[in-house]
Amino acid sequence: MSNDNEVLLDKEKRNDLNGNEERKVDRKEERKEGEPTSAFKGASWAALLVGVASYLIGLFNATMQLNEKGFYFAVLVFGLYSAISLQKAVRDKDEGIPVTNIYYGISWFALIVSIALMAIGLYNAGSIILSEKGFFSMAFVLSLFAAITVQKNIRDTQTARERG
Secondary structure, eight states, rough: OOOTTTTOOOOOOETTTTOOOOOEEOOOOOOOOOOOOHHHHHHHHHEEEHHHHHHHHHHHHOOOOOHHHHHHHHHHHHHHHHHHHHHHHHHHTTTTTTOOOOHHHHHHHHHHHHHHHHHHHHHHHSSHHHHOOOOOEHHHHHHHHHHHHHHHHHHHHHHHHOOO
């Protein structure tokens, strides 16, 4: 019999105890040291999907002009990209992977600008009621946080599997 630590992604054929017949054995993949749990990975992806989908549905249903909707969409995309870029730069520096100071600085600057654009845009939006402003703020923050978490999970999983 196989012990609990043996793991394969797919079904494999194994000889039975007598060595005569072959049978299929299902086994699930074992989590490596330092790899996030499947539940945490799933929760991170769910938070990202909920945050982005909520933001986009709210944007679609908003009574603002098309150019305003375009602005808020661009701010979301810019924020997601800058958050992931900053997370990667910070992680690379922490792991001793070379990161130029200009890239590191631009990553910080881009994230700060995206948050500032969102805050200034919502503050000055006269066509949006206060509860909608809060909704867009929370969906934006959830999306940024979830994007960083998903990126971290992907990186942690890759690193754990490379270590074997």
